[in-house]
Amino acid sequence: MIIYGAGGHAKVVCSILADCDRKVTAILDDNPNATFNGMPTAGGYQPHFDTNELIIIAIGDNTTRKTIAQHIVHSFGNVIHPSAVIASDTVLGNGLVIVHRAVVQTGTILGNHIIVNTGAIIDHDCILGDFVHVAPGAVVCGNVRIGENTLIGAGSTILPNLEIGKNCIIGAGSVITRSIPDCATVWGNPGRIIRF
Numbered sequence: 001m002i003i004y005g006a007g008g009h010a011k012v013v014c015s016i017l018a019d020c021d022r023k024v025t026a027i028l029d030d031n032p033n034a035t036f037n038g039m040p041t042a043g044g045y046q047p048h049f050d051t052n053e054l055i056i057i058a059i060g061d062n063t064t065r066k067t068i069a070q071h072i073v074h075s076f077g078n079v080i081h082p083s084a085v086i087a088s089d090t091v092l093g094n095g096l097v098i099v100h101r102a103v104v105q106t107g108t109i110l111g112n113h114i115i116v117n118t119g120a121i122i123d124h125d126c127i128l129g130d131f132v133h134v135a136p137g138a139v140v141c142g143n144v145r146i147g148e149n150t151l152i153g154a155g156s157t158i159l160p161n162l163e164i165g166k167n168c169i170i171g172a173g174s175v176i177t178r179s180i181p182d183c184a185t186v187w188g189n190p191g192r193i194i195r196f
Helices: 008-019 062-069
Strands: 002-004 026-028 055-057 185-187 192-195
Touching: 002 008, 055 062
Parallel strands: 002 026, 002 055
Antiparallel strands: 185 192
């Protein structure tokens, strides 16, 4: 698999692939001076490079991941750690990264290029739009809808039956007790909108 990105999230992705006995064929990064574990990367994205290989965008920032995805011609793979628990009826998009000990429950639909980070929990019947990042230790309770390009911060909790808009930021440790409109930044317990 080709890894696009040479930062901390790429290290996690490579570690997952190693645990799955899958080979990394190249590390790409747009920064010409980027290194990965002390070694130079293979440079920026090249559409004709190893065209039969799957690629994953190993970048945590949702907007950057979305921008890059629009220019990729390779097919996207999924990277899922063996310790993750995913219900058999979960609908999985492409370009997903599901990290160690994450849980995705029955009836859930995951869009494309989503990150379900370390120990995050997504309960039953949730729908997550493209480019969502559920950060480490976050809990998304049942029947929640999350719009594309939204960050659910580390250790936050989204209560059941709510809708979180697109392009939102839910601050770390927040408890969301009501639905949130598009483009809102929310923080606290209970979560309050602090900016649009």
